[in-house]
Amino acid sequence: MLQPIQMRDIKVKDIIIVGGGTSGWMAAIFLLKREVYNVTVIESKKIPTIGVGESTQPAVSSFLDFTGYQQTEWMPRCKATYKTGVMFDGWNPDNQFLVDSESAAFSILDTTEYGSYGTHDAAIATGMTAKDWSNWFPSYRLAMSNLSPKMGKERLNYLNGHTAAPPNAVQWDNVAVIDFLKQECIKLGVTHIVGSVVDANLDKEGYVKELILEDQIENISGDLYIDCSGFNSVLFDLIYQCPWHSVQEFLPTNNAIAIRKKYTNPQQECHPYTKSTAMNSGWMWTIPTYDDLAYGYVYCDKYIDKDDAEKEIRTKINEWDSPAFHVPFQAGTRETISVKNVYAVGLSAGFLEPLEATNLAFTAITIGNLGKLLYETQNMYNESMGSHISRMFSMAVDEIASFIYMHYRMAPKNDTQFWKEIKERPIPDKILPMYNAIKDAPLSQKIFHDMMVKDMPGFRFVEPNAPIFAAGHWWQLMKGFGHYEHLKGQYSDDFIKYSKMVLDVHSSRMDGVLKTFPNHYDFLTEWYESI
C-alpha cells in the first residue's frame, strides 16, 4: 500500500530572502508589514540586479496599496509615470492600437434574457473597423493626446463612472523602485546582509538548515527561504537542481538590449503608455519613466546577431552615445516554485518575456499568495501549501504564455523571416483550445474565465487568482490586429441602434475629458515638485 507522504509543518517566524532585486525587496516589505516575522535579505554585491526601466500591471500598484503605501507616497520616489496600456505600433501595418491596463472595455447593457453586452458587442454590431475602434476607444484617445489619466489634487480618474476606480498601472525606474523598497524595509527593521550565497546545508530530509555565504564565518538559518536571486536562482538551481521548463519553441525571443535616452521634449515624449514597436526580429519597448526614456529591443538571436540588433535599435531611436545593456534570457519557468522549505519568487521562478510587462505582476501575485496562505494557516507552512501556490503560479504562466503567443501568431506583420516563422511554428497543445476558441469570435468574460481558471480548487479560503488579463484585453488585441470584422450580422436592429447611442455618449464624454485633463508630464511635474 502507498504510504502517505510525510510532510513537515513548519512554524514560520524567521524568513530568509536571497536576492536584493525588485522581487527580494517586494517580498521583504510585504512580510515585514505583517509584523510577525523576522525578515533577512541577503544580497550579493557581485551580481547586479536587472535594472531596465519597467512597465507594470495594475496588480503591482494594488500590491503596494495592499502593503500600506499610497500612490502619493511611492510614485514620486519610484520616478513613476501612469500607464494606460500598451500601444502596438507596426504589428498591424494598417492600424496602431492600444491594449489597455484598466479594462476600459466596459459592459454597456444588461438584458433579462441574454446576459450582458460590452462595448465590443457595440463595436461589432455597428460595423467598426479596427481603425474606427482605435479612434473611438477612450484609453487610446487619452494616450494619443498625451494626457494624464488623473487630474487635480484628488487625482480624479478619467474612468470613474464606468468601473470601480481601477488601480492605475505605472511605468517606473527599477533602480529607484529598489531604493524605495529597501529604505522602507530598513525602517521596518529588516536584517540586511551583503554577501553571496554559495551553498546550503540540508538536513536528512532535504530541507534547508542554513545558507553558506562566501567569505563569511557565520551561516544564516531560518524557517522559510525565499529564492529571489534572479536568473542565478541559487537555491532552486544550484541546491535543488529544479528543472527549468523552456517555452522557447513557441516564444523564441531570447535577448534584450536596453538603452536609456534623455528627454528632449518631455511633454510630448513622456507618454502615458508603453509603446511596443515591431522590429525585424522581435519588438522594441519604449517606456517613459519620469526622468528619461527607456528603450529595449527584444529579439531572437537565430535571426539577428547582437551587433546588428544594437545597430537596428540605435538607428530606430537615434541614440549613439548611451551605453547598451545586453540581457540574454531563456523564456520558461521552474517545474515548481516550492521545494521543501524554499519558495521561488521573481526571475528565479520564471520569465516569459517582457511583452505585456507581466513579471512584476507575477511577483506581486506569488508573494501575495504566500502571505494569504500563511495568514490562513496561522503561519504554518508545508509542502502541500507550497505545491498549491505553485499550481496557481503555473496557471498564471499558462495564461500569459497564451496571451503573448497570440500577439505574435495573430499579428498581420509578416515581412521578415522572424515574423513568418513564428506563425508557422506548431501551436502548443496547451494553447490550442484558447486559440480555437478566440480566433474567429470574442469570448464572453464568463466563458473566458472558466477556460482560464480550470480545475483549480481554492486552498482553505484562498481562491485561485483571477486571470491577469480579462476577455476584454484579448478582444482589444484581436480587434487591433483587424480580426472579427465579419461578425456584424448576429445583432438585432434594436441593439445596433442602442449601440450607436451608447458609443456616441461615451465618445462625447471623452471629448470632455480630452478638453479637461492635463498633459501627463505637466501633471506629474506639478505633483512631484510640490513635495
Ligand SMILES: Cc1cc2nc3c(=O)[nH]c(=O)nc-3n(C[C@H](O)[C@H](O)[C@H](O)COP(=O)(O)OP(=O)(O)OC[C@H]3O[C@@H](n4cnc5c(N)ncnc54)[C@H](O)[C@@H]3O)c2cc1C
Ligand atoms: C529584458 C527584461 C525586461 C523586463 N521588463 C519587464 C517589464 O517591463 N515589466 C515587468 O514586470 N518585468 C519585466 N522584467 C522582469 C523584471 O525585470 C524582474 O521581474 C524584476 O526585475 C525582478 O527581478 P528579480 O528581483 O527576480 O531578479 P534580479 O533583479 O536579477 O535580482 C537578483 C538579486 O539576487 C542577488 N543574487 C543573485 N545570486 C545571489 C547569491 N548567490 N547570493 C546572494 N544574492 C544573490 C543579486 O545580487 C540581485 O540582488 C524584465 C526582465 C528582463 C530580463
